[in-house]
């Protein structure tokens with residue numbers, strides 16, 4: 240395996256850095272149906288036959304495998320690690336080592352240069368996306384768990400997302416604290432009182448200047464009723480992956496799975 244690497248140290252919350260890293264716009268390879276990178280996603284390449292498989296995507300970074308005709312198998316990865324000096328971002332591009340002498344010549348002349356270009360492009364795009372996301376407005380979501388189930392709600396509008404599932408929540412108002420927004424939105428949308436706890440997973444980019452940030456929340460009082468949505472449901476951990484989520488929420492499935500598993504057995 241040949242590998243090229245670029246690193247950066249940033250003084251930004253790890254959830255925001257990881258959010259920039261899962262944005263497919265920063266991948267550096269052109270893919271069909273661009274969207275966010277989420278674990279298990281598959282994209283096809285633009286203009287050539289091949290595909291991109293997302294092997295991991297979360298707070299620790301992402302990993303993808305690129306399999307295309309007439310090219311060695313590539314993988315791209317970005318590791319995100321919290322250190323005493325800030326958040327360390329390590330971009331890597333690797334590819335299968337050439338076997339024959341001729342392949343080795345092509346490797347140095349061609350694939351190494353492609354890999355370096357991909358790496359530079361990705362590092363620059365991620366750095367720019369981090370800057371944008373630091374300034375972005377926040378939509379909060381509430382991950383309310385009861386027993387072994389997570390509360391989800393179904394959108395009734397607008398038409399293009401009607402029927403999709405999401406977490407209760409909404410935009411944080413100017414001057415409002417994220418957790419206070421979680422409490423207010425649960426009151427308005429579900430008629431219940433909750434207490435917001437720690438963030439779950441990464442900040443998920445929604446638009447250039449908007450991101451989704453989810454907090455675990457304890458139900459303190461009331462029984463959830465869909466005041467503004469089509470319906471609410473309590474889902475088990477094994478139902479999470481198959482739910483017809485809004486695209487952004489799909490990125491959070493592994494983190495929600497972890498939250499549900501950690502809470503299992505706790506009342």
Ligand SMILES: Nc1nc2c([nH]c(=O)n2[C@H]2C[C@H](O)[C@@H](COP(=O)(O)OP(=O)(O)OP(=O)(O)O)O2)c(=O)[nH]1
Nearest residue numbers: 378379380405406407408409410445451485487488
């Ligand atoms: N509440 C919520 N919004 C989500 C989730 N996932 C996701 O992509 N979004 C998007 C949908 C919307 O574009 C935006 C939040 O819209 P919203 O309609 O809930 O927010 P809001 O109550 O504050 O209403 P508004 O400011 O848009 O009028 O975030 C999620 O899990 N929960």
